[in-house]
Every structure is written in C-alpha cells, then in structure tokens.
Amino acid sequence: MSEPKTLIAIVGRPNVGKSTLFNRLVGKRLALVDDLPGVTRDRREAHGRLGDLEFRLVDTAGLENAAGGSLEARMRAQTEAAIAAADVVLFMMDARAGLTADDERFADLVRRSERPVVLLANKAEGKAGADAAYEAYRLGLGDPLPISAEHGEGLGDLYDALVPFFPEQEDEAEEEPAPDDDAPLRIAIVGRPNAGKSTLVNRLVGDERMLTGPEAGITRDSVSVDWVWRGRRIRLVDTAGLRKKARVVDKLEKLSVADAIRAIKFAEVVVLLLDATVPFEKQDLSIADLVAREGRALAIGLNKWDLVEARGVELAAAREKLDRLLPQVKGAELVPLSGETGEGVDKLMAAVLRAHEVWNRRVPTAALNRWLEATLERHPPPAVAGKRIKLRYATQAKARPPSFVLFGTRTSDLPASYARYLVNGLREAFDLPGAPIRLTFRASENPYDRKK
CATH class of the missing domain: 3.40.50.300 (P-loop containing nucleotide triphosphate hydrolases)
Incomplete structure (x- = not known):
C-alpha cells in the first residue's frame, strides 16, 4: 500500500x-x-x-x-x-x-x-x-x-x-497499489534517561525531529521516525529512558516505561545506548538482559564519546565489561559514538545491519549435525545418576532469533552449564555474535515405555 x-x-x-x-x-x-x-x-x-x-x-x-x-x-x-x-x-x-x-x-x-x-x-x-x-x-x-x-x-x-x-x-x-516488499527495518533506541537517545535520532535523520535538552526524561512517548539510510528504509523508534523499577513511582513514567518495553518487543534490532562517562551501570545490564529475553538483535552504542579522554583504555575496559557482564549476548558489537558531533554514527548503523543479518541467519541441518557430532566427541554430556545423556540430532527450528532444537534421551537432566557450552559452541561455529540464541531439548519417546 x-x-x-x-x-x-x-x-x-x-x-x-x-x-x-x-x-x-x-x-x-x-x-x-x-x-x-x-x-x-x-x-x-x-x-x-x-x-x-x-x-x-x-x-x-x-x-x-x-x-x-x-x-x-x-x-x-x-x-x-x-x-x-x-x-x-x-x-x-x-x-x-x-x-x-x-x-x-x-x-x-x-x-x-x-x-x-x-x-x-x-x-x-x-x-x-x-x-x-x-x-x-x-x-x-x-x-x-x-x-x-x-x-x-x-x-x-x-x-x-x-x-x-x-x-x-x-x-x-x-489505481492498483504497487507491491511493497521492502518493509522498513524496525530499530528501537533504548537506554537510561539522559543517555542521548533523542540527540542520536536527530543526528541520524539530519533534523531536529526529537525534543532534546539537558533535562533527564524529556521523552515520554515512544516516537517512530521513518528514514532512509544508504537506500535502506528504516523506522527508528525513540523511547523514554528506563530507570530502575523501584524508582518508577509516577503514573506517567510507568506508562512511558510500558511504551518503551512495547517498542523493544516490536523492534527487529535494539540499539542500547550507554553513557560513555558511566557505562555498564546495573540498569544498562538489566535493559540488555530484557532485550535478550525478548529475542531481539542487539547493537550497543557508547555515546558521549567526545567527552572521553583516554579513549584506547576506556574502549578496552568497556569491551572487557561487555564480555564479562553480558555473556548472554557475547560478541555483540560495541560502537563508540557521539550523537552531538556525529562521530561514529555511520559505524553504529553498519553494526545494526550486521546484527540484523545475524539475527536472520539460518544454519543448514547437515552442517549443524556435523558440529554436534564433533562437539559430543570432544566433550560429551556428563552422566547423571550414573546414566548417560545421549544427544542424537539437531535442527534449526527458526531464525529471528536463531532457535535450535536438540533431540536425545534424558535431555531434561542436562545441566545448565552444558547447555551454555552448546550455545557458545553454536555461536562460535556458525558466526552468531551477539544473537540471543534459543536452544531447546526434546526427548525421543521410548517405544518400550508402556505408560498406563
């Protein structure tokens, strides 16, 4: 239409x-x-x-x-x-x-x-x-x-x-409406209050489209802006800053937070914007975890980079914190930028498109089972109560996010640590950095188990 x-x-x-x-x-x-x-x-x-x-x-x-x-x-x-x-x-x-x-x-x-x-x-x-x-x-x-x-x-x-x-x-x-297969890529910009989300949106679209200022919490509604970046249609959604739940007592702020969470659920890629002067606060980690639980692709922007002096040291420290504090999105891209000056903004958009491509990736079943066979040979699942757990077959159920199903016996007894080992193996073997990988297990039915 x-x-x-x-x-x-x-x-x-x-x-x-x-x-x-x-x-x-x-x-x-x-x-x-x-x-x-x-x-x-x-x-x-x-x-x-x-x-x-x-x-x-x-x-x-x-x-x-x-x-x-x-x-x-x-x-x-x-x-x-x-x-x-x-x-x-x-x-x-x-x-x-x-x-x-x-x-x-x-x-x-x-x-x-x-x-x-x-x-x-x-x-x-x-x-x-x-x-x-x-x-x-x-x-x-x-x-x-x-x-x-x-x-x-x-x-x-x-x-x-x-x-x-x-x-x-x-x-x-x-008139017959022309078919429109080129749906816009839906991107939500999220973060704590005053991280610079609206300033970044204005910089991206090249217009003072969003209200900005030194006051924290200016944005209330989640506001979408249609835009084209290098020939690609984009729908940017600027959201209200997300504070710790205990601090949200005002009715309007509760509505704004609910609106922002809804924007995350409907996005394809979420840009988590951090304040480079105080990155990876507890609330930043909570937002990143929410994005992963919702199964959205994630790119992380380190905003206000123009205020950082020891850039090399700070960037190395931020990357170390990302790997250590957010293992569920291991490999997610971290892009230093400044919404105020425009530095690094194009790199952020390139990272967003790469995250979207990974989020949509499919792995051939044959390659998946070759990986499973090699993984089990190298590090088989531990026995539980003296009984072996056998993983026999793997398939990718869907993409967006990449979701895999493993079939075997006694899969309900598989330790969480081994499941994490498999997720990390999938991420590394099939180049799925930052994607919130879903892994589920199904037990093969025993034909000799006569349940009354």
Missing part, C-alpha cells in the same frame, strides 16, 4: 484532547493519554484513517507561552514545525473549559501560518457542551465542529470537513 500524501497536524493548548483524537483516528492507543496537562512532548506521526480517507497524522505538544530556551519553548518549536509541514491543521479547543487567552493567542499563530484549518471544539458531549462550542466562533477560524474524541461523537462532521482536502482520493483508489 502506498504511503498517504496528505499530512494532518492536531494542535492546541495542553489538555484539550489532542492525543485522544490521535489515538481515535489511528485506531490504536499509540499516544500516552492522561488528565495531567502537557503529557505529549514530541511530535508523533502515524497512519490515520477516517472512513475512506487515509492520511498521515501528527500529534503535537500543547502550545504554551514560554521563555526562550526552556523545555516548553522547545516543545512549542516542534509544534510550529509540524504546522509548517502540514497540509491541514486541526485546531482543538476545550468546549467544557471555554475559550482562554492561550486559545486566542495560538489561533492567531495558526492563522498566520496560512494553512487550511478545521476548528474542533472537543469535549462537547451533550447539549450543554455543544452550546459552549459556539463560543469558538470568536477565534475567527471558521465554523467550530462540536466533537467528543473520547466517545467518537462528531467524526461524521469531521469527515465532511476533511473531504475537500482529498481531491485525488477517488482517483487513487482506482
């Missing part, structure tokens, strides 16, 4: 229901929603649909009056960029709260952008809400549409208001 051309931005002051409408139109709970104002900070883009209209939809941070250089001012700049790029702007106000000075100020900003505007009076449930919506005429943005994003009311009127901006919709529907 071809990518929709029409870009629609949802804007308005904080807490008028922009993210609720965004989730309603994309058909998924993508954006975090809470009664607390100012939850959304970054621009989030997704594929939206209303009836037979398909479009790209952008959720934005609430517009606020703020001093230059502040976090709120940087959020406002992101929203203004979304307005400038949009084909249509949905300007939302809260019919329940009535018009505010901020509504009037930001309506003027949208009007000056000279973009087509559809005025939405949200939270207009019932007759009282609909009556209050007419106060929005004062904004001078045309007829207000009373809607309820939460309950799905008024979407028919919104559809009618948007139809004029889709003149080619009918013609495009008659």
Whole structure:
C-alpha cells in the first residue's frame, strides 16, 4: 500500500484532547493519554484513517507561552514545525473549559501560518457542551465542529470537513497499489534517561525531529521516525529512558516505561545506548538482559564519546565489561559514538545491519549435525545418576532469533552449564555474535515405555 500524501497536524493548548483524537483516528492507543496537562512532548506521526480517507497524522505538544530556551519553548518549536509541514491543521479547543487567552493567542499563530484549518471544539458531549462550542466562533477560524474524541461523537462532521482536502482520493483508489516488499527495518533506541537517545535520532535523520535538552526524561512517548539510510528504509523508534523499577513511582513514567518495553518487543534490532562517562551501570545490564529475553538483535552504542579522554583504555575496559557482564549476548558489537558531533554514527548503523543479518541467519541441518557430532566427541554430556545423556540430532527450528532444537534421551537432566557450552559452541561455529540464541531439548519417546 502506498504511503498517504496528505499530512494532518492536531494542535492546541495542553489538555484539550489532542492525543485522544490521535489515538481515535489511528485506531490504536499509540499516544500516552492522561488528565495531567502537557503529557505529549514530541511530535508523533502515524497512519490515520477516517472512513475512506487515509492520511498521515501528527500529534503535537500543547502550545504554551514560554521563555526562550526552556523545555516548553522547545516543545512549542516542534509544534510550529509540524504546522509548517502540514497540509491541514486541526485546531482543538476545550468546549467544557471555554475559550482562554492561550486559545486566542495560538489561533492567531495558526492563522498566520496560512494553512487550511478545521476548528474542533472537543469535549462537547451533550447539549450543554455543544452550546459552549459556539463560543469558538470568536477565534475567527471558521465554523467550530462540536466533537467528543473520547466517545467518537462528531467524526461524521469531521469527515465532511476533511473531504475537500482529498481531491485525488477517488482517483487513487482506482489505481492498483504497487507491491511493497521492502518493509522498513524496525530499530528501537533504548537506554537510561539522559543517555542521548533523542540527540542520536536527530543526528541520524539530519533534523531536529526529537525534543532534546539537558533535562533527564524529556521523552515520554515512544516516537517512530521513518528514514532512509544508504537506500535502506528504516523506522527508528525513540523511547523514554528506563530507570530502575523501584524508582518508577509516577503514573506517567510507568506508562512511558510500558511504551518503551512495547517498542523493544516490536523492534527487529535494539540499539542500547550507554553513557560513555558511566557505562555498564546495573540498569544498562538489566535493559540488555530484557532485550535478550525478548529475542531481539542487539547493537550497543557508547555515546558521549567526545567527552572521553583516554579513549584506547576506556574502549578496552568497556569491551572487557561487555564480555564479562553480558555473556548472554557475547560478541555483540560495541560502537563508540557521539550523537552531538556525529562521530561514529555511520559505524553504529553498519553494526545494526550486521546484527540484523545475524539475527536472520539460518544454519543448514547437515552442517549443524556435523558440529554436534564433533562437539559430543570432544566433550560429551556428563552422566547423571550414573546414566548417560545421549544427544542424537539437531535442527534449526527458526531464525529471528536463531532457535535450535536438540533431540536425545534424558535431555531434561542436562545441566545448565552444558547447555551454555552448546550455545557458545553454536555461536562460535556458525558466526552468531551477539544473537540471543534459543536452544531447546526434546526427548525421543521410548517405544518400550508402556505408560498406563
């Protein structure tokens, strides 16, 4: 299916229901929603649909009056960029709260952008809400549409208001869509708060796409950005920083963490970004272990490398820690880089593609069984209670991640240490560095065992 051309931005002051409408139109709970104002900070883009209209939809941070250089001012700049790029702007106000000075100020900003505007009076449930919506005429943005994003009311009127901006919709529907086999590679950028994840995303895409700053924990939503690197389509997902579970008490942070974990589960490759000045903290190890347990390919970025002086010594120490502290992803690539200066960023992307290739690798069954035979001859499994464990046959069940099944007798008694020995042997023999290898054992049935 071809990518929709029409870009629609949802804007308005904080807490008028922009993210609720965004989730309603994309058909998924993508954006975090809470009664607390100012939850959304970054621009989030997704594929939206209303009836037979398909479009790209952008959720934005609430517009606020703020001093230059502040976090709120940087959020406002992101929203203004979304307005400038949009084909249509949905300007939302809260019919329940009535018009505010901020509504009037930001309506003027949208009007000056000279973009087509559809005025939405949200939270207009019932007759009282609909009556209050007419106060929005004062904004001078045309007829207000009373809607309820939460309950799905008024979407028919919104559809009618948007139809004029889709003149080619009918013609495009008659065309046979070109097959799209080149699905984007899904990459999630994860790490502790303030590791530089958003700065890295901005550097990769060559645009101030994500909100950044010295404050820790700016990113809340997991925000995806489509991008092309050397002819390869990429979908980058910037995530909220992951802190120790015991420190996460705020409701919004819990939602952000759940969003980040979901991004890991849906990624193909995860980039774990470490702060080079304090690498391999306990939380870094916990995140890496989570990635391995989820079976994702892993590449590790050592960010803020521009702040490191004794580079040779620090890199050698970091590689030693990686091998010692994360044996479950032994051989994962560690790339020193700086999201701030751009140093090492291309090397990181090359490492990501190599990790993806390893994650997809398949081993021929004949080669696998030759390896098993040589391994058993060199180091057979230990006997348990005087009885030998026999491993007879191996096969690869699937890739993504590489998953192998070994058949034999008494496999349930095989010590965990020997299973680790086999995993390391597979990794070395078939060049599977960093891949979270899955190894399962199945016992051959005994035909003489008559179970009643």
